Each structure stands twice: as C-alpha cells, then as structure tokens.
Amino acid sequence: HPQTKKCTVLDSGPVTSTIPLISFLEQVQETALNTFGPNNFDPKLYIDFSLKSNLSVTQQAFAKLPRTQNGAVSSDVLRKFIQDYFNGAGDDLIYVKPADFVAEPNGFLPKVKNPEVRAWALQVHALWKNLSREASPDVKKHPELHTLLPIPEPCVIPGSRFREVYYWDSYWVIRGLLASHMHKTATAIVTNLIYFVEKYGYVLNGARAYYTNRSQPPLLSSMIHAIYQRTGDKNLIKKALPALIKEHEFWNSGIHKVTIHDSKGCSHNLSRYYATWNKPRPESSTTDKETASTLSDAADKQKLYREVASTAESGWDFSTRWMRNSSDLTTLTTTTILPVDLNAYILKMELDIAYFAKVTGQNNIAAQFLEASQSREKAFNSIFWNEKMSQWLDCWITCKDDQTWEASHQNQHLFASNFIPLWIKPFDSEKVMKSLASSGMVRPYGIATSLTNSGQQ
Numbered sequence: 001h002p003q004t005k006k007c008t009v010l011d012s013g014p015v016t017s018t019i020p021l022i023s024f025l026e027q028v029q030e031t032a033l034n035t036f037g038p039n040n041f042d043p044k045l046y047i048d049f050s051l052k053s054n055l056s057v058t059q060q061a062f063a064k065l066p067r068t069q070n071g072a073v074s075s076d077v078l079r080k081f082i083q084d085y086f087n088g089a090g091d092d093l094i095y096v097k098p099a100d101f102v103a104e105p106n107g108f109l110p111k112v113k114n115p116e117v118r119a120w121a122l123q124v125h126a127l128w129k130n131l132s133r134e135a136s137p138d139v140k141k142h143p144e145l146h147t148l149l150p151i152p153e154p155c156v157i158p159g160s161r162f163r164e165v166y167y168w169d170s171y172w173v174i175r176g177l178l179a180s181h182m183h184k185t186a187t188a189i190v191t192n193l194i195y196f197v198e199k200y201g202y203v204l205n206g207a208r209a210y211y212t213n214r215s216q217p218p219l220l221s222s223m224i225h226a227i228y229q230r231t232g233d234k235n236l237i238k239k240a241l242p243a244l245i246k247e248h249e250f251w252n253s254g255i256h257k258v259t260i261h262d263s264k265g266c267s268h269n270l271s272r273y274y275a276t277w278n279k280p281r282p283e284s285s286t287t288d289k290e291t292a293s294t295l296s297d298a299a300d301k302q303k304l305y306r307e308v309a310s311t312a313e314s315g316w317d318f319s320t321r322w323m324r325n326s327s328d329l330t331t332l333t334t335t336t337i338l339p340v341d342l343n344a345y346i347l348k349m350e351l352d353i354a355y356f357a358k359v360t361g362q363n364n365i366a367a368q369f370l371e372a373s374q375s376r377e378k379a380f381n382s383i384f385w386n387e388k389m390s391q392w393l394d395c396w397i398t399c400k401d402d403q404t405w406e407a408s409h410q411n412q413h414l415f416a417s418n419f420i421p422l423w424i425k426p427f428d429s430e431k432v433m434k435s436l437a438s439s440g441m442v443r444p445y446g447i448a449t450s451l452t453n454s455g456q457q
C-alpha cells in the first residue's frame with residue numbers, strides 16, 4: 001500500500017550473545033569444509049565437539065597448524081588436530097537405561113492383537129533404550145568446554161545427528177512414552193523443559209548453547225496435559241504452572257507479540273516466530289552462508305539470517321510456507337507472517353493453563369486464561385478463518401507503525417498447519433474435516449505438509 005510506512009530495511013531486532021566456544025568451533029567447521037570438501041559434510045558435527053583442554057590452549061594449537069599459502073590445512077593435519085583436541089560429537093551424552101523401562105509392559109497396547117504387529121511394536125518400544133541419555137558430569141563441571149547444555153534429568157533424543165533434547169519432538173516422544181507406560185521418563189523430560197523456562201524464560205529450541213536464540217512450537221502445556229491425564233499427578237501441575245505462565249508471557253510480549261487491526265477496525269493480539277539472531281546458525285553456518293551468497297548487501301544478508309533462524313523456531317524449518325518465491329530460499333519472510341499453528345498451540349496453552357489452575361484451586365488464574373483464550377478464538381475467526389476454503393490460513397502482515405500491523409493477505413496455499421486448530425476443542429468441525437479430507441494432503445502414510453514438491457523440508 002503506497003501509504004503504508006515501509007518497515008525498517010535494516011535488521012534492528014535483538015540478538016542474544018553467544019559463548020566464545022561457538023565462534024571458535026565455527027572456524028574449525030569452515031576449515032573442515034575447505035579441507036574435507038562438501039561431500040557428506042555436516043556442519044553440525046563440528047559445533048557439537050567438546051574440548052579436551054581449555055579454549056585458549058585449543059585456539060593457540062589451531063592457529064599454529066601448518067597451512068598452505070591460501071590458508072588451507074591438509075586432511076591429515078586437521079584429522080590429527082581434531083583427534084588431539086576434541087571429544088567426539090555426542091561423547092558428552094551418556095547412554096542411560098530408563099528407570100521405568102520393562103521389555104514387555106503390563107497392558108501394553110491392549111487393542112493390538114496380531115502377534116506380528118505386537119512383536120514389531122515391542123521392537124519400537126525397545127528403542128527407548130537407544131535414545132535415552134544423560135549429560136556427562138563434565139558438562140555441569142566445565143560448561144565452558146561444551147556446547148551441550150546441562151539438564152537436571154535424563155532425556156530422550158531424536159537420534160542420529162540430533163544428539164540433544166529438542167522442544168517439540170518431546171511432545172511426540174512423551175505420547176510414545178505414555179503408550180509404553182513410562183510415566184517417570186515422560187515426567188523427567190518435562191522437568192528438563194520447565195528448567196529451561198526457569199533459567200532462560202522460555203523453552204529453548206534444543207539443549208545446546210547455539211539454540212539459546214529461539215524456541216520451537218510451544219507444546220509444553222500439551223505434554224503436561226497428556227501426562228496428567230494418565231497419572232493424575234497434581235504435584236507436576238503445581239510445579240509447572242508458574243513456568244507455563246512465564247512461557248505464555250514469552251510468546252505474548254516483545255518481538256513475538258503482534259497487534260493487528262482487522263477489516264472492521266478491531267484490534268487483536270497474536271503471536272509470530274521471531275529469533276533473536278541475525279547471523280548464520282552456528283550448526284548450519286556453512287549452509288546459511290551459501291544460501292546468502294547470492295545477496296550482495298550485508299544488511300540483506302543479516303535480514304535473511306534473522307528469517308532463517310526464525311524459520312527454525314517454527315519447527316518446520318524450510319518450507320514454501322515461509323517463502324515469497326517458492327523456489328528461492330532468500331525470500332523467506334517468516335517474521336511477517338502470523339502462523340495458524342503457532343497461535344493454535346498458544347490457544348491450547350491458554351486452555352491448558354486455565355484447566356490446571358482450576359484443578360489446583362487457583363480460580364483467578366483460571367478466569368484470566370480463559371478470557372485470553374476467548375480473545376484468541378475471536379482473532380482466529382477474524383484473521384485466520386477462510387469461509388470459502390473452510391480452513392484457517394496463515395496471514396501475511398505489513399507494518400503500520402512501530403506498534404501495529406495490518407493484515408496484508410491470507411496465504412491461500414494448502415498446508416497441514418491450516419488444520420491444526422481441529423486438534424483443539426472449540427474448532428472441532430465437520431466442515432473443516434471435509435475440507436481436509438478433500439485437500440489432497442491426506443496420503444496413505446500420513447498428512448503431507450504441503451502440496452508443493454519444492455525439495456524443502
């Protein structure tokens with residue numbers, strides 16, 4: 001709109017400072033890419049190393065490595081340096097057998113009768129042993145040597161290159177653990193996530209020092225709700241409530257909060273993804289620099305890095321959902337999109353908090369969060385709902401002034417996220433179910449994230 005004030009071209013958002021170890025490991029990462037080449041190169045491997053000696057000793061040794069005229073280090077020299085000065089990625093996490101694991105739990109999947117399927121389900125159940133870890137004592141004793149963050153309880157990791165606990169993965173981990181009757185392990189996981197809220201003010205993307213600039217889809221209240229339904233553990237709820245209220249504040253204040261006016265002039269408060277970072281993500285630094293290499297302007301690169309990190313906060317990471325041009329990753333514009341799923345998770349958080357407060361006799365809090373949920377429900381109907389398509393659509397926004405935004409348009413492409421509100425009681429609707437069923441996204445083995453085969457995640 002010609003009269004709309006153009007938002008700042010320069011990236012001026014907040015940035016969380018990082019530890020010196022990360023900057024050093026990024027140098028090692030870059031050197032490794034030059035030395036070993038791009039084939040099978042995983043930048044995250046290098047940022048997950050822990051140090052055998054202190055940082056300055058390691059830095060000095062690195063600076064002294066023999067280099068060719070163009071600064072390259074030979075493969076043999078770099079391999080030896082890595083062996084001498086670093087512990088392997090993931091070595092600072094110790095395998096631990098979950099205390100409540102039994103090979104065949106009583107009453108396990110009672111409806112599954114077919115012996116072959118039961119045998120397979122038990123094999124899947126046994127995977128908990130492979131995926132359970134605790135931080136080595138050295139992580140607590142010498143945090144400056146590790147990018148891994150200490151957590152108070154054992155955890156379950158996604159596996160493979162994801163060697164640490166992740167926020168939203170934990171939701172499905174917990175659903176699985178409950179099916180496996182492992183309530184203690186499930187409770188330990190939420191204890192770790194609550195610890196993050198107490199320490200950082202929100203749940204980190206994952207338990208690494210390079211994940212302290214963003215969160216992930218906020219499903220903590222849903223995890224606690226699932227556990228409570230199974231165990232009736234009121235102590236857990238009492239302990240969790242202050243953390244959940246703090247997390248709610250994180251998503252509804254500062255950079256995450258967007259006040260938007262609808263077509264009738266009513267204002268609504270909704271939330272967006274926004275990372276406090278405007279550099280390449282350390283765990284993907286070489287990849288992000290490559291993505292930004294087509295941009296010549298330093299300010300444009302900075303803005304793109306902010307969008308990249310904010311997209312990682314969405315948990316979807318890269319998807320045409322966040323791109324203006326579906327074949328160009330540099331057109332990511334996540335921070336100017338109001339996402340249906342994020343706001344649905346927050347609405348669920350509000351309903352869960354109200355419920356937990358009621359269960360523990362804190363009626364004022366219950367009333368306050370019920371009211372918040374009603375306001376968000378109104379915003380859903382006004383900003384996200386599309387009557388013609390019978391689903392909710394992400395809303396692209398433009399900035400009106402520093403405080404207020406206006407809806408620019410709804411993104412009419414089909415995404416699985418358009419249907420997330422169905423998961424929450426007030427939106428349970430036959431009409432939307434029909435539109436999901438006919439969307440083309442329901443496939444034999446699950447729901448596709450979108451209908452665009454873009455090669456993105």
Ligand SMILES: OC[C@H]1O[C@H](O[C@H]2O[C@H](CO)[C@@H](O)[C@H](O)[C@H]2O)[C@H](O)[C@@H](O)[C@@H]1O
Nearest residue numbers: 158162166169205281283312315316317
């Ligand atoms: O399963 C763990 C997570 O894996 C993906 O994202 C993570 O990896 C990215 C690159 O290594 C990182 O930048 C991002 O912040 C991490 O969360 C996946 O996209 C996530 O949904 C998933 O939780």
